[in-house]
Amino acid sequence: xxxxxxTFDVIVVGGGAVGENAADRASRTGLSVAxxxxxxxxxxxxxxxxxxxxxxxxxxxVLAAARAVPGAxxxxxGGVDASAAFARRDEVASQWDDAGQVSWVxxxxxxxxxxxxxxxxxxCLTVAGDDGERALVARHAVIVATGSVATVPEVLRGVEPWxxxxxxxxxxxxxxxxxxxxxxxxVEMATVYADLGSAVTMLVRxxxxxxxxEPFAGEAVRDALVAxxxxxxxxxxxxxxxxxxxxVHLTTAWxxxxxxxxxxxxxxxxRTADLGLEAIDLAPGAPLHVDDALQVExxxxxxxxxxxxxxxxxxxxxxKYDARVAGDVVAARFGDDDAMREAESGAEPWSRYRATADxxxxxxxxxxxxxVAWVGHTESSARDAGIDVRAVDYDLGNLAGASVLAPDYQxxxxxVLDDARGTVVGATFVGPEVAELLHAATVAVVGQVPLARLWxxxxxxxxxxxxxLRFGExxxx
Amino acid sequence: xxxxxxTFDVIVVGGGAVGENAADRASRTGLSVAxxxxxxxxxxxxxxxxxxxxxxxxxxxVLAAARAVPGAxxxxxGGVDASAAFARRDEVASQWDDAGQVSWVxxxxxxxxxxxxxxxxxxCLTVAGDDGERALVARHAVIVATGSVATVPEVLRGVEPWxxxxxxxxxxxxxxxxxxxxxxxxVEMATVYADLGSAVTMLVRxxxxxxxxEPFAGEAVRDALVAxxxxxxxxxxxxxxxxxxxxVHLTTAWxxxxxxxxxxxxxxxxRTADLGLEAIDLAPGAPLHVDDALQVExxxxxxxxxxxxxxxxxxxxxxKYDARVAGDVVAARFGDDDAMREAESGAEPWSRYRATADxxxxxxxxxxxxxVAWVGHTESSARDAGIDVRAVDYDLGNLAGASVLAPDYQxxxxxVLDDARGTVVGATFVGPEVAELLHAATVAVVGQVPLARLWxxxxxxxxxxxxxLRFGExxxx
Numbered sequence: 001x002x003x004x005x006x007t008f009d010v011i012v013v014g015g016g017a018v019g020e021n022a023a024d025r026a027s028r029t030g031l032s033v034a035x036x037x038x039x040x041x042x043x044x045x046x047x048x049x050x051x052x053x054x055x056x057x058x059x060x061x062v063l064a065a066a067r068a069v070p071g072a073x074x075x076x077x078g079g080v081d082a083s084a085a086f087a088r089r090d091e092v093a094s095q096w097d098d099a100g101q102v103s104w105v106x107x108x109x110x111x112x113x114x115x116x117x118x119x120x121x122x123x124c125l126t127v128a129g130d131d132g133e134r135a136l137v138a139r140h141a142v143i144v145a146t147g148s149v150a151t152v153p154e155v156l157r158g159v160e161p162w163x164x165x166x167x168x169x170x171x172x173x174x175x176x177x178x179x180x181x182x183x184x185x186x187v188e189m190a191t192v193y194a195d196l197g198s199a200v201t202m203l204v205r206x207x208x209x210x211x212x213x214e215p216f217a218g219e220a221v222r223d224a225l226v227a228x229x230x231x232x233x234x235x236x237x238x239x240x241x242x243x244x245x246x247x248v249h250l251t252t253a254w255x256x257x258x259x260x261x262x263x264x265x266x267x268x269x270x271r272t273a274d275l276g277l278e279a280i281d282l283a284p285g286a287p288l289h290v291d292d293a294l295q296v297e298x299x300x301x302x303x304x305x306x307x308x309x310x311x312x313x314x315x316x317x318x319x320k321y322d323a324r325v326a327g328d329v330v331a332a333r334f335g336d337d338d339a340m341r342e343a344e345s346g347a348e349p350w351s352r353y354r355a356t357a358d359x360x361x362x363x364x365x366x367x368x369x370x371x372v373a374w375v376g377h378t379e380s381s382a383r384d385a386g387i388d389v390r391a392v393d394y395d396l397g398n399l400a401g402a403s404v405l406a407p408d409y410q411x412x413x414x415x416v417l418d419d420a421r422g423t424v425v426g427a428t429f430v431g432p433e434v435a436e437l438l439h440a441a442t443v444a445v446v447g448q449v450p451l452a453r454l455w456x457x458x459x460x461x462x463x464x465x466x467x468x469l470r471f472g473e474x475x476x477x
Numbered sequence: 478x479x480x481x482x483x484t485f486d487v488i489v490v491g492g493g494a495v496g497e498n499a500a501d502r503a504s505r506t507g508l509s510v511a512x513x514x515x516x517x518x519x520x521x522x523x524x525x526x527x528x529x530x531x532x533x534x535x536x537x538x539v540l541a542a543a544r545a546v547p548g549a550x551x552x553x554x555g556g557v558d559a560s561a562a563f564a565r566r567d568e569v570a571s572q573w574d575d576a577g578q579v580s581w582v583x584x585x586x587x588x589x590x591x592x593x594x595x596x597x598x599x600x601c602l603t604v605a606g607d608d609g610e611r612a613l614v615a616r617h618a619v620i621v622a623t624g625s626v627a628t629v630p631e632v633l634r635g636v637e638p639w640x641x642x643x644x645x646x647x648x649x650x651x652x653x654x655x656x657x658x659x660x661x662x663x664v665e666m667a668t669v670y671a672d673l674g675s676a677v678t679m680l681v682r683x684x685x686x687x688x689x690x691e692p693f694a695g696e697a698v699r700d701a702l703v704a705x706x707x708x709x710x711x712x713x714x715x716x717x718x719x720x721x722x723x724x725v726h727l728t729t730a731w732x733x734x735x736x737x738x739x740x741x742x743x744x745x746x747x748r749t750a751d752l753g754l755e756a757i758d759l760a761p762g763a764p765l766h767v768d769d770a771l772q773v774e775x776x777x778x779x780x781x782x783x784x785x786x787x788x789x790x791x792x793x794x795x796x797k798y799d800a801r802v803a804g805d806v807v808a809a810r811f812g813d814d815d816a817m818r819e820a821e822s823g824a825e826p827w828s829r830y831r832a833t834a835d836x837x838x839x840x841x842x843x844x845x846x847x848x849v850a851w852v853g854h855t856e857s858s859a860r861d862a863g864i865d866v867r868a869v870d871y872d873l874g875n876l877a878g879a880s881v882l883a884p885d886y887q888x889x890x891x892x893v894l895d896d897a898r899g900t901v902v903g904a905t906f907v908g909p910e911v912a913e914l915l916h917a918a919t920v921a922v923v924g925q926v927p928l929a930r931l932w933x934x935x936x937x938x939x940x941x942x943x944x945x946l947r948f949g950e951x952x953x954x
Contacts, residue, residue, distance in 0.1 A: 045938070050877075050938055050939055051877060051881070051939060054878075054881040054939055055881055058546050058548070058549070058881055058882065059546050059547070059548030059549035060549075062539070062542050062543045062546050062549050063543055063549045063552055065539050065542065065543075066539045066540055066542075066543045066553070069535050069536050069539050069565070070536070070558075070561040070562065070564060070565035071535070071536030071557050071558050071559075071561040071562030071563075071565055072535070072536035072537075072539050072540045072557065072558075073561070074555070074558045074561060075540055075553055075554060075555040075556060075557070075558065076543070076552055076553055076554075077552060077553075077554050078551070078552040079552060080548050080549065080552070081547075081548050081549075081551045081552065082548070084547040084548040084550070084551060085547065085548030086548075087547060088546070088547035088548055088884065091884070092880060092881065315937070315938065316938045317935050317936060317937050317938035317943070318935055320935075320938070320946075321933075321935045350929075350930060350933060352929065352932060352954065356933060357933040357934070357935055361933070361934070361935075362935070363935055363936070363937040364937065365937040365940055373937065400527075400528060401531075403569060404528070404531040404532055404535055404569065405535065407565065407568070433910075433913070435937070435940050435942075436910070436913040436914050436940055436941055436942055437913050437916070438937060438940070438942065439914070439917040439934065439936050439937075439940070439942035439945060440916040440917040440919070440920050442917070442934045442935065442936070443917050443920045443921055443924070443926060443931065443934045444920055444924070445934075446926075446930060446931070446933045446934040447920070447921070447924045447926035447930055447931070447934070449920060449923075449924035449926065452827075452829065453827060453923060453924055454920065454923070454924070455829060456798075456827060456833060456834040456838070456923045457834070457838070457916065457919045457920045457922075457923040457924070458794050458795055458797075458798045458834055458838075458839070458840055458919065459794060459840070459916050459919070460792070460794050460840040460841065460842040460850065460912070460915060460916075461522070461527055461792065461793045461794035461797070462527055462528060462531055463842055463912050463913055463915070463916070464913055465913055465915065465916035466794070468916060469797075477829065
């Protein structure tokens with residue numbers, strides 16, 4: 001070890017929300033922790049994903065809600081004000097300034113190291129920053145939380161497409177926007193730019209939107225996007241792309257699509273290409289596979305990974321969950337709290353030291369219009385997992401609470417029941433204002449609360465949560 | 478028994494939502510059921526309470542939400558359109574026509590008997606309807622579901638005040654409205670009429686609004702009502718009242734309040750005054766006290782009561798819960814399904830045959846601005862009940878999800894934890910769009926899910942439900 005090496009008990013590589021959480025919890029038993037970040041502390045979610053996306057979606061959502069209500073509709077004149085929406089988005093993204101995050105990191109006693117980290121060997125890293133290169137050594141553990149990057153198909157690389165980063169941080173509204181992909185980013189950004197006045201065309205390789213969700217979810221979003229003026233081409237791949245002074249020209253089997261910008265929203269991959277993983281006998285570019293303690297199984301006891309980089313989860317909230325678990329595991333194993341160490345060494349599923357919820361109760365909310373929210377299994381994923389399930393469906397428009405939100409409220413919900421155990425293993429909600437309905441389902445799934453007990457959880461009238469009563473009735477209670 | 482007597486297995490007295498539910502479930506083992514209703518089938522909630530109230534509140538709520546969002550605010554010009562709001566309310570209240578409800582009743586095989594019922598003896602009633610008087614006999618059971626009526630203080634009886642029925646069904650906006658009472662009806666109707674342009678003054682006997690809720694809830698609603706232009710006089714009783722051509726004049730210790738209408742929202746009482754309870758040795762005017770099987774304890778095995786008339790619950794949703802339990806108990810005890818009979822006779826708490834949730838997990842949502850939602854215990858009610866609790870507080874404005882809803886989102890939440898058991902015994906949420914947050918808390922309370930397990934119920938980012946993560950962190954997890 002050269003004399004200039006800096007040693008910490010724990011090094012967290014990647015200072016997004018996930019890395020911050022891991023670092024914070026790892027430091028709780030007194031371990032010294034360094035947090036290495038090459039860009040902005042706070043990460044993708046704060047500056048180029050969840051937060052700016054939701055900020056951009058909100059004005060259109062709330063205006064649509066008002067337009068749907070007699071007594072309010074006549075007070076709404078006009079659509080989303082792009083410059084005000086962008087200005088608010090800039091605030092939500094903290095003007096892409098991480099000073100607030102940095103002061104939080106420092107306030108909890110974590111050492112921030114700015115720069116790009118590369119492994120040089122087990123527990124050893126170099127960090128290339130503006131002030132040159134620093135060598136860091138982790139006495140006990142390294143936690144990798146470098147997240148993911150948008151996957152840009154080869155055919156589009158030459159036209160400098162937008163990724164989610166550009167779409168969420170843009171101050172321009174392209175007159176014509178092509179969106180390649182029909183997942184969460186695709187539908188949210190198609191909604192945003194349609195609200196802002198773009199002529200949006202979605203090019204979707206498969207035959208539906210939001211393919212990870214129940215089919216009815218993607219269908220509802222598809223219909224709503226079409227009603228909003230978005231053109232959707234399913235079964236479509238871009239075979240060539242060129243950019244010239246007139247914009248981008250995308251050749252597909254349907255013909256050539258001319259657009260001013262093209263957003264690539266065709267998936268993400270683990271950000272491990274430039275981490276020097278070869279120095280620790282792991283494959284650069286591949287996800288870091290972990291166990292329920294978030295330990296990288298192939299590396300022995302010192303390496304952990306959390307968040308998108310693991311390929312295990314793909315959302316900020318679930319990454320933060322893993323980060324809490326990993327941080328607690330590291331604090332327990334390497335800190336000097338005997339009770340924690342003992343608890344961790346004997347940890348069972350659902351212990352705070354095991355990320356048990358990653359298995360079957362991961363929630364996802366899409367802030368499209370209608371909103372889509374699901375947790376755990378879909379009917380088909382449950383069957384694929386060998387669970388004998390029954391789907392319980394309910395049309396949300398039949399709820400008294402829905403009729404109050406809007407005369408023509410349309411929505412749908414499905415509960416997926418493990419028939420043998422009588423418990424909920426999944427739920428999906430689609431409709432305006434369903435996002436906050438999800439957590440009750442998540443609690444039911446994680447708490448393994450039998451439907452017979454949920455029968456006693458009375459929803460307040462007239463809320464949308466009354467769907468739980470209808471689930472019970474429909475299931476035969 | 479005179480020859481003209483009509484005999485049914487079960488008679489349900491009162492055809493509101495609660496009575497309908499009880500009748501429906503009681504009929505499931507093949508028992509013949511009569512449903513007696515003197516006014517509109519569907520009851521208070523459908524025509525003169527929850528539903529029209531929420532319909533009247535919705536336009537102001539959604540416009541306020543839009544005005545709070547940069548990018549949307551500039552598209553909102555003007556306030557609630559009273560005539561459109563009233564017209565929509567009229568639709569929600571089915572134009573006070575119960576044809577839809579009646580056809581549902583008939584479709585499930587229940588016999589509707591229109592008229593006012595009076596007991597003439599055990600299991601015997603007369604019903605005075607437009608076509609004269611009918612004598613009904615219940616072979617097995619009578620379920621009383623006559624609900625409650627607004628309590629009008631003596632001092633106000635001479636001025637023909639509005640009750641909740643008038644306030645929710647009015648087609649007029651009084652220029653000056655006095656509201657007597659600071660409970661749910663008072664705050665909801667003060668909000669509605671302030672939105673519609675009335676100058677509203679609330680006269681509240683106590684020192685806070687929503688006295689059944691956590692104190693911070695009433696404080697938030699108070700501040701918001703004042704900001705909306707409502708005048709609130711606490712510690713105020715009306716000592717005399719007169720009506721003349723200039724309206725109503727209410728004398729209080731503060732002086733005389735002049736108003737065009739006065740709404741009395743000072744509580745409700747069981748509707749039992751005219752039921753002929755003296756014929757079955759019960760006290761007219763008093764609530765019908767019941768056990769967890771909804772059986773009127775003082776009457777032997779044939780009399781049940783559900784909903785407001787019991788004094789046990791005061792909301793539609795909890796009354797319907799009791800109705801489901803009572804209907805199931807009646808169907809089991811008197812029907813010919815041996816398995817049901819056996820299950821009911823050995824029923825334990827949380828069985829479908831016992832209304833266990835009435836004890837400690839009753840939810841309430843107030844659709845004021847901000848919304849207020851609570852379930853189970855408040856901190857003080859838990860202490861009064863002898864539970865060793867810890868309150869876990871969180872400022873909802875700190876949530877990422879709140880900042881997306883509105884830059885200046887204000888809200889607060891409290892979890893009440895049973896420290897010994899590690900479970901949730903109550904929760905309160907105050908803020909815009911918190912209504913649907915409640916059900917997760919209800920599931921946690923009813924499911925007795927330990928906080929350590931709730932730690933694994935990951936809220937989706939950035940929703941308001943992330944408060945559950947903050948609850949866990951604040952509680953020390």
